Amino acid sequence: xxxxxxxxxxxxxxxxxxxxxxxxxxxxxxxxxxxxxxxxxxxxxxxxxxxxxxxxxxxxxxxxxxxxxxxxxxxxxxxxxxxxxxxxxxxxxxxxxxxxxxxxxxxxxxxxxxxxxxxxxxxxxxxxxxxxxxxxxxxxxxxxxxxxxxxxxxxxxxxxxxxxxxxxxxxxxxxxxxxxxxxxxxxxxxxxxxxxxxxxxxxxxxxxxxxxxxxxxxxxxxxxxxxxxxxxxxxxxxxxxxxxxxxxxxxxxxxxxxxxxxxxxxxxxxxxxxxxxxxxxxxxxxxxxxxxxxxxxxxxxxxxxxxxxxxxxxxxxxxxxxxxxxxxxxxxxxxxxxxxxxxx
Amino acid sequence: xxxxxxxxxxxxxxxxxxxxxxxxxxxxxxxxxxxxxxxxxxxxxxxxxxxxxxxxxxxxxxxxxxxxxxxxxxxxxxxxxxxxxxxxxxxxxxxxxxxxxxxxxxxxxxxxxxxxxxxxxxxxxxxxxxxxxxxxxxxxxxxxxxxxxxxxxxxxxxxxxxxxxxxxxxxxxxxxxxxxxxxxxxxxxxxxxxxxxxxxxxxxxxxxxxxxxxxxxxxxxxxxxxxxxxxxxxxxxxxxxxxxxxxxxxxxxxxxxxxxxxxxxxxxxxxxxxxxxxxxxxxxxxxxxxxxxxxxxxxxxxxxxxxxxxxxxxxxxxxxxxxxxxxxxxxxxxx
Amino acid sequence: xxxxxxxxxxxxxxxxxxxxxxxxxxxxxxxxxxxxxxxxxxxxxxxxxxxxxxxxxxxxxxxxxxxxxxxxxxxxxxxxxxxxxxxxxxxxxxxxxxxxxxxxxxxxxxxxxxxxxxxxxxxxxxxxxxxxxxxxxxxxxxxxxxxxxxxxxxxxxxxxxxxxxxxxxxxxxxxxxxxxxxxxxxxxxxxxxxxxxxxxxxxxxxxxxxxxxxxxxxxxxxxxxxxxxxxxxxxxxxxxxxxxxxxxxxxxxxxxxxxxxxxxxxxxxxxxxxxxxxxxxxxxxxxxxxxxxxxxxxxxx
Numbered sequence: 001x002x003x004x005x006x007x008x009x010x011x012x013x014x015x016x017x018x019x020x021x022x023x024x025x026x027x028x029x030x031x032x033x034x035x036x037x038x039x040x041x042x043x044x045x046x047x048x049x050x051x052x053x054x055x056x057x058x059x060x061x062x063x064x065x066x067x068x069x070x071x072x073x074x075x076x077x078x079x080x081x082x083x084x085x086x087x088x089x090x091x092x093x094x095x096x097x098x099x100x101x102x103x104x105x106x107x108x109x110x111x112x113x114x115x116x117x118x119x120x121x122x123x124x125x126x127x128x129x130x131x132x133x134x135x136x137x138x139x140x141x142x143x144x145x146x147x148x149x150x151x152x153x154x155x156x157x158x159x160x161x162x163x164x165x166x167x168x169x170x171x172x173x174x175x176x177x178x179x180x181x182x183x184x185x186x187x188x189x190x191x192x193x194x195x196x197x198x199x200x201x202x203x204x205x206x207x208x209x210x211x212x213x214x215x216x217x218x219x220x221x222x223x224x225x226x227x228x229x230x231x232x233x234x235x236x237x238x239x240x241x242x243x244x245x246x247x248x249x250x251x252x253x254x255x256x257x258x259x260x261x262x263x264x265x266x267x268x269x270x271x272x273x274x275x276x277x278x279x280x281x282x283x284x285x286x287x288x289x290x291x292x293x294x295x296x297x298x299x300x301x302x303x304x305x306x307x308x309x310x311x312x313x314x315x316x317x318x319x320x321x322x323x324x325x326x327x328x329x330x331x332x333x334x335x336x337x338x339x340x341x342x343x344x
Numbered sequence: 345x346x347x348x349x350x351x352x353x354x355x356x357x358x359x360x361x362x363x364x365x366x367x368x369x370x371x372x373x374x375x376x377x378x379x380x381x382x383x384x385x386x387x388x389x390x391x392x393x394x395x396x397x398x399x400x401x402x403x404x405x406x407x408x409x410x411x412x413x414x415x416x417x418x419x420x421x422x423x424x425x426x427x428x429x430x431x432x433x434x435x436x437x438x439x440x441x442x443x444x445x446x447x448x449x450x451x452x453x454x455x456x457x458x459x460x461x462x463x464x465x466x467x468x469x470x471x472x473x474x475x476x477x478x479x480x481x482x483x484x485x486x487x488x489x490x491x492x493x494x495x496x497x498x499x500x501x502x503x504x505x506x507x508x509x510x511x512x513x514x515x516x517x518x519x520x521x522x523x524x525x526x527x528x529x530x531x532x533x534x535x536x537x538x539x540x541x542x543x544x545x546x547x548x549x550x551x552x553x554x555x556x557x558x559x560x561x562x563x564x565x566x567x568x569x570x571x572x573x574x575x576x577x578x579x580x581x582x583x584x585x586x587x588x589x590x591x592x593x594x595x596x597x598x599x600x601x602x603x604x605x606x607x608x609x610x611x612x613x614x615x616x617x618x619x620x621x622x623x624x625x626x627x628x629x630x631x632x633x634x635x636x637x638x639x640x641x642x643x644x645x646x647x648x649x650x651x652x653x654x655x656x657x658x659x660x661x662x663x664x665x666x667x668x669x670x671x672x673x674x675x676x677x678x679x
Numbered sequence: 680x681x682x683x684x685x686x687x688x689x690x691x692x693x694x695x696x697x698x699x700x701x702x703x704x705x706x707x708x709x710x711x712x713x714x715x716x717x718x719x720x721x722x723x724x725x726x727x728x729x730x731x732x733x734x735x736x737x738x739x740x741x742x743x744x745x746x747x748x749x750x751x752x753x754x755x756x757x758x759x760x761x762x763x764x765x766x767x768x769x770x771x772x773x774x775x776x777x778x779x780x781x782x783x784x785x786x787x788x789x790x791x792x793x794x795x796x797x798x799x800x801x802x803x804x805x806x807x808x809x810x811x812x813x814x815x816x817x818x819x820x821x822x823x824x825x826x827x828x829x830x831x832x833x834x835x836x837x838x839x840x841x842x843x844x845x846x847x848x849x850x851x852x853x854x855x856x857x858x859x860x861x862x863x864x865x866x867x868x869x870x871x872x873x874x875x876x877x878x879x880x881x882x883x884x885x886x887x888x889x890x891x892x893x894x895x896x897x898x899x900x901x902x903x904x905x906x907x908x909x910x911x912x913x914x915x916x917x918x919x920x921x922x923x924x925x926x927x928x929x930x931x932x933x934x935x936x937x938x939x940x941x942x943x944x945x946x947x948x949x950x951x952x953x954x955x956x957x958x959x960x961x962x963x964x965x966x967x968x969x970x971x972x973x974x975x976x977x978x979x980x
Contacts, residue, residue: 032845042864043835057571083575089574101565104587120404142871158725168573187724188893188935214865216938218896220944238939259939260898268876269898271869275531275834 003073004176004208005031005054010067012046012053016221020278023049026067033175036202036209038223038240040216042256042276046142048211051178054299055092056084072175083305089172097181098163103153109164110149113137118173136167139198145284159190161196166343170201170265177202183218183280216259220244228252231277231287248290248307248315286318296324357652361645368644369424369637376628377559377634403672418533420637431635439635443620443642452620453535454608461604462597464547469554474581476559485555488548496607500614502539507537519614546604554564554593561585591657598654602647621636680964684712685885686853689944690745693731705731708745709911710963711904713853718879718886721894722932723906729889732906733857736887737773742899760903767797770972774857778838783828789826792845794817814923815844819874836867849929855887860895870894872899893936897921902969905929908957924974928952 012024024046030124031037039047048247052058053067057078068077071091076084089122096102104112113133118124124132130149137145153161160180183191199222201210213219219226227237228251236249247253251283255270256262263269274291277283283290289299298304298318307320318324370511395403401488404410406564408419423430432439472481491499508516515534561567562585620639693706713719731915734740736747749771752763767845775781792815793808797859803811808843813823819840828908846854848876856875860868861936872895874953877885895902898966904914905928914925916922924930931952938944961973 042866055572057568083572085571085576087574088572094569094572096565096569098565099636102569103590104570104584106564107584109659115575120822129766145377168569172574187359187412188891188937189724189931189949189952192935192937192947215937216865216939217944220939220941221937221947223941244939244941255865256939259867260869260872260894261939263898268873272866273870275836275867 002033004033004071005037006070007050008068008070009056010050010069011048011065013065015061015063016280019280020207022282023062023232023279024053025282027229027232027234028067029175029227029234029237030091031208031210033203033208034206036199036211036224038211038213038219038226039229041229042214043202044276044279045229046279047169047229048180051180051210051212052231054092055088055178056081065249079219087199089116089174091174091175092176092178093169093172094163094178095126095165095169095182097187098167100153100178100185103161105153106314108150108152109156110151113149113164113167113171116168120172131170133167136171136310137164137171140164140167141193143169151207157299158186159193161191162186162194166194166197166201167194170205173205175206175208178212179209180212184210184213184215189270191218198222206307207311215306216244216256221317225329231282232279233287233316235317236313236315238245238309238315241324242292242310242313246309246313248313248320249288249317250319251288254291279289286316294319357656361648361652365641368648369578369641370417372637372640373420376414376631376633377413377416379631387594397496418636420634421547424637429638432635432664434635436632436671439670442635443638446619446623449617450529450608450612450621453542453612453619454605455541456535457608458601458604460539460599461542461546461550464543464551465554466593466674468551470581470586471559471560472555473558474550474577481555481637485552488552491544491546494545496541496545496610497614500537500611501542503541503644504615518618526533529629534617538608538615538617541611542604544605546600550593550597550600554589556584557589558591561588594657595654598650598657600665601650605643605646613640619671662671682918684748685715685717685750685889686713687748688712688732688736688745689748691732691735691742691747692742692744693728693735693740694943695731696727704909706735706742709906709909711747711911711914714886715852715885716876716879716883717902718888718900720888720890720900720903721906722890722893722896722903724891724932726812726907727906729906730857733773733887733889733906736855737771739773757858760837763980766801769795769849770852770973772849772851772854774839774842774846774854774856774859778842779830779835782838782842782969784829784831787827787829788812788816788833788841791830792848795845796848801848816841818847819844820827826891829942834867835863835869838861839867839871843871843884850882851884853885853887855889857889858891859888866893874898884893893933910961910973911963912961912973913971915967919967919970923970924932925970927956927965 002283007030010024010027013020014023027046027050029037039050041047049058049062053062053064062296064077068075070076071087076087077115079087080216087318110130110133113136114129117136118131119134130146133149134145137149142148142160142163148156148160153164156164163187166182180199183194186194195218197209198209201207209222211219211222223240225239226243227234228243228249229235230251236243236247236252241253244256247256253273254270257270258272260269273293274289277287277290282304285297285301286292286299288303289295292299296318302318304316304318306314306320308314309320394494401410408416413418420430429439431437435442451576460483472484475481504516507514514537516537518534558581562581566584567580575583576593608619609621609624611617611623612619616622620642623635624639624643626632627639680809681808685701689710691706691709692704694702695705696702709732710730711719711896721732723729730742735742737971738760741755746756747752749767752759752767754760754767784795789809789812792812793803796803796808796811804813805811806972816823816826821837821840821844825833825837830841833841839928842859859875863871872910875886879886885958886900888900900917903917903920904911905926906912907928913920913924914927920929921933924933927950931950932951934947938947957975961975963971964974966972
């Protein structure tokens with residue numbers, strides 16, 4: 001399959017009065033056409049920064065320290081604002097978390113979609129634009145589109161607003177779509193609808209999608225592949241099945257276990273102790289080591305490289321090192337409490 | 345139903361307007377009479393000091409100044425409601441006539457000043473916001489702070505000193521050369537200095553306001569979406585940010601009409617520009633009661649009208665305040 | 680005097696005026712009970728009136744109709760309220776969703792914790808206010824080294840712990856928690872939920888737990904009430920409700936819970952529920968033991 005997006009050893013940091021905050025550290029991944037890659041992690045782990053960094057939507061205090069980004073085989077790392085502007089909307093576009101604040105309150109929804117249509121194909125007549133806007137609204141599941149495109153955002157419900165934002169994102173028929181927590185601000189019953197819409201559109205248009213979320217349920221619904229981020233790094237990446245059924249990194253395991261559905265019937269949830277480390281001065285070695293009950297000595301000394309589990313599954317933990325395996329034997333499966341205990 | 349609602353709305357605002365004018369007239373009438381000074385001085389000029397007691401009494405009776413203030417006020421109000429505002433003691437003619445001759449000058453100065461400030465502030469604000477923290481932005485902000493701290497009369501005097509006295513480029517006073525009041529170029533030449541002072545004094549505050557409003561808008565989330573759909577900076581600034589910033593700016597400008605007008609009065613006095621400003625100054629100084637009343641009421645009406653208009657503009661401009669959609673789920677009922 | 684229930688809400692109706700002529704009926708005719716030592720959950724989507732109920736329970740919002748009894752005291756009866764003011768103010772404590780904005784940013788952590796004790800003129804049991812603050816911090820699992828820091832320097836989970844510690848100084852009987860974990864990360868959510876469970880075990884608190892995360896509510900609560908458009912549509916013990924829901928809205932809501940399992944989650948088909956399916960003429964009826972539902976007129980469920 002053709003690689004739509006390839007990110008190579010990308011690092012992004014912010015200049016703050018306290019010093020340099022390394023928000024994204026040495027991240028590499030690739031995305032094929034028609035694929036949904038989910039970026040999972042806690043707030044502040046760098047998943048949103050990564051997406052905005054690729055689209056160069058970050059404030060001036062952010063800078064790309066190293067690494068490169070290829071979009072459809074073209075290196076865009078050195079692209080300036082003018083070139084990026086030509087790519088936004090057409091090559092990639094973005095759906096945001098809160099549809100109420102990202103829509104301009106004083107413009108009708110139709111006008112905001114029309115703007116995006118005009119950028120894709122300039123010189124359309126009014127009728128043609130209106131027809132295209134109406135098509136887009138129907139595509140995202142808003143019926144009575146001719147009437148509703150005259151509405152202002154505040155007259156829409158939360159779900160309809162998010163659908164409109166998706167219509168705007170899709171207006172330029174982009175080959176890559178970034179969806180930054182698109183369901184977090186919505187009610188549970190709307191979430192599944194929006195996720196299914198995202199999935200359907202992605203299948204019909206063949207858009208490669210980067211889906212950012214902290215909600216593992218939503219990720220399970222839409223993602224083909226999942227990348228787990230912790231403290232600015234991708235710690236584990238693999239297909240959805242591999243990640244959910246056979247997680248390797250202790251953080252991924254902890255994340256899955258802290259969900260209530262895992263501890264059903266037990267007295268307490270199995271929470272991960274502690275907090276994510278500060279990114280101002282990230283710790284030496286594995287950033288997760290201090291929260292990991294089963295950390296090895298080497299975790300505090302040296303950063304683990306990406307170990308290969310299968311062709312598609314990689315994880316950055318010393319537990320996958322050949323020596324560690326020999327010593328402790330066995331893999332850690334979900335629910336495999338006893339074996340886990342032995343490793344200490 | 346809608347039409348009826350509108351009439352009620354309009355009626356309420358009109359009531360408020362007339363009530364305010366009435367209170368203002370009472371206030372000004374009593375205050376002006378409490379202030380020390382001799383109204384006969386403005387009527388008879390130098391001669392007033394040589395009047396004998398009997399002549400004085402006769403003169404006061406003739407001008408209706410011998411009765412109590414309340415009686416005077418009732419008489420004034422009765423006449424005013426009929427459209428008769430009395431005569432000016434100084435000019436010995438109907439006050440409406442006196443004002444008619446001057447109001448044009450003030451409207452030209454104040455109106456063009458207001459429009460210039462409005463436009464230039466918008467332009468400066470946009471320029472500054474376009475390159476935030478750029479050289480231009482920083483220079484304009486600093487210059488603005490300094491200039492707006494200079495008192496108007498002082499700036500006027502300095503400009504007169506430089507351009508009229510030393511360089512002799514521009515006239516220092518009046519609205520047109522003697523005998524050639526209708527000469528267009530002459531009028532423009534007379535306007536330049538007073539206009540410069542008015543604009544220089546007020547521009548910065550509004551420009552700074554526009555700049556900050558725009559920057560605030562440019563940090564809003566919807567700009568991210570606009571950027572991600574590929575709009576360029578110019579379009580984002582004008583079609584999105586400016587669009588959202590302008591309604592509040594317009595209503596602010598409406599409120600500040602009186603503020604700018606106040607500035608005009610001072611500038612008129614310094615430049616001896618024959619407008620309402622100099623007239624108000626003179627009428628207050630010479631106790632020209634009838635003239636003072638009408639001037640105060642006119643200015644007051646403008647102030648009150650502008651503030652009511654500003655409020656109305658604010659209420660109407662935002663689509664969100666129109667027909668509201670209630671947060672999902674709840675039930676709405678009419679009381 | 681009601682004996683069994685710690686808190687009893689009966690026929691509560693709340694209105695919010697939005698203009699001179701119209702008002703929103705945020706809560707209408709809601710009744711439920713919380714027993715001692717019980718965690719009662721209110722679930723429903725945003726705007727369904729959950730938070731409004733929390734405010735009514737805390738005397739923060741006067742209901743238009745109906746009453747709230749705490750230990751049999753009508754808290755909206757001025758005379759009774761004044762008589763039991765101290766007890767009512769200390770025994771009920773509120774925890775907000777966003778502790779960042781509900782904590783005074785200019786007070787240090789130990790001052791924040793000690794403030795309610797100072798207001799109520801309570802003598803610190805452990806010598807000084809500072810010692811008391813230290814004790815409560817250890818109690819909720821907050822490192823004592825934060826004593827002299829400001830709330831802004833703490834993370835979201837720590838601030839939530841701080842808010843809980845402050846509430847605990849009053850030795851409350853009823854904790855009203857309005858979406859206390861909604862703004863936290865998954866791993867931190869689990870920590871706070873565990874803390875709640877631990878506190879209940881140790882002190883026998885009662886909780887009014889307001890949530891939109893249904894999976895967490897299922898895990899934490901003993902009994903659950905489902906809110907929809909200002910009404911309570913169903914109320915039952917948690918197991919009963921999640922296994923045998925009756926009201927179509929509850930069914931739709933429960934079927935919307937995402938499952939963190941790719942195969943199951945992709946196969947899940949959420950049931951649909953449209954606004955048009957809901958009439959406002961329901962009648963509160965008991966279906967099974969402790970299982971109540973809003974039966975709507977002329978319709979089979």
